[in-house]
Amino acid sequence: MSVLSKPYFHDEAKAFEYLESVLWSGGIVCPHCGVVGGRVYELKGKTTRVGLKKCGECRQQFTVKVGTVFEHGRMPLNKMLQAVYLMxxxxxxxxxxxxxxxxEISYKAAWFLAHRIREAMRSGDLAPFGGEGGVVEVDETxxxxxxxxxxxxxxxxxxxxxxxxxHRESGQCRSFVVDKVTRDELVPIVLQNVDRETYIMTDESGVYKGQFRKLFLGHGVVNHTAGEYGRGRVHTNTVEGSFSIFKRGMKGVYQHCSEKHLHRYVAEFEFRYNNRHALGCDDSQRAAVALKGLSGKRLTYVRAH
Ligand SMILES: [Zn+2]
Incomplete structure (x- = not known):
């Protein structure tokens, strides 16, 4: 039996129940007043929207879609869940x-939905990562x-x-679409995103020369041109591995990606890459983790191509 034959992929009421079980596992959260596990009334009736609830504290109405990637979508929730699953x-x-x-939705609807989901996949994580004597590999493609x-x-x-x-130890990745491969463009991104208690590994690119040694625990440089693919700890194999997945995907699936949308595709690959271990190998578990990761992210307007 295919995972896609699950009832919540085909029935809207079941889709609401499923999303509620994933997002409200710790109690229903009212998106208006923020109360968790408070008094909530189910609103039922022929003309009532599926999944509509009323908060007993602030008396306002909401569904589990409020504040998630699904909020303003007009297609049935079960179809949107299928899209998240496939992505x-x-x-x-x-x-x-x-x-x-x-x-079986229009191409335009599919395009907008895919970009909304990608937008929600952007981590927007601002705290520096790495640290504790670990290694962050830095590279461009x-x-x-x-x-x-x-x-x-x-x-x-x-x-x-x-x-x-x-970050080699945690396997977490952050990616940035940049204008040019110059010192001014790249070095500040590394400084803003990496904890100082970290070893930086790069290739021999002149852009990074002399930039990190004093600010971080150290700077290992791999000399590719001399045929040296890493001495012991000094290598950039992890970041190169992430690029190869990204490039294979971009070539195979997204042939016509325009420049202004590239950051969203980058975010999509980053999301999958960063969630690859936590998600385990059970596909439905993976989809549930993804749904949690996608919720609570207010979305910006996506312009058409
Ligand atoms: Zn409330």
């Missing part, structure tokens, strides 16, 4: 075209195509750089 559990992601065919820039004979000036930081 979080397929290793490389899923294109809007595929969502449109699988969920190039992806896609800049608009209006001709392909040069050599080099990657026509592509969009993405900077990634991977």
């Amino acid at each position: 979080t559990c397929s290793k490389k992601g899923i294109s809007a075209h595929q969502l449109h065919r699988t969920l 190039f992806i896609g195509r800049k608009q209006g820039v001709a392909k040069p004979r050599g080099g990657q000036r026509h592509m969009i750089p993405v900077l990634s930081l991977v």
